Ligand SMILES: [Fe+2]
């Protein structure tokens with residue numbers, strides 16, 4: 450069973466962001482599956498890397514939309530993105546180098562962060578972006 454399932458309650462009212470969030474959930478579920486299957490830390494690190502790369506792609510696209518709409522909360526939103534990417538990179542580095550981080554804790558952290566960030570921080574831009582013709 451999937452760890453997280455995207456449904457309408459996650460919608461931020463901007464079609465491309467919703468599509469990217471769905472893909473992030475898909476990658477997170479793939480990581481969760483790989484972990485449950487007992488894959489090595491090296492393989493998990495590769496899966497975390499996929500998630501990290503796509504997260505960066507999504508954040509860039511999302512920030513560009515906020516910039517285009519001159520969204521006033523962009524600086525703090527970007528900071529949240531940057532902190533998350535730094536944390537995920539650290540987890541990946543730890544997995545790659547035989548550190549002590551627990552893969553299950555990584556999956557839980559990423560899942561909680563994504564759900565909370567979409568529900569609280571991303572949803573805050575919906576009205577502003579929609580009112581600037583970004584849907
Ligand atoms: Fe965001």
Ligand SMILES: [Fe+2]
Nearest residue numbers: 466511567571
């Ligand atoms: Fe987002």
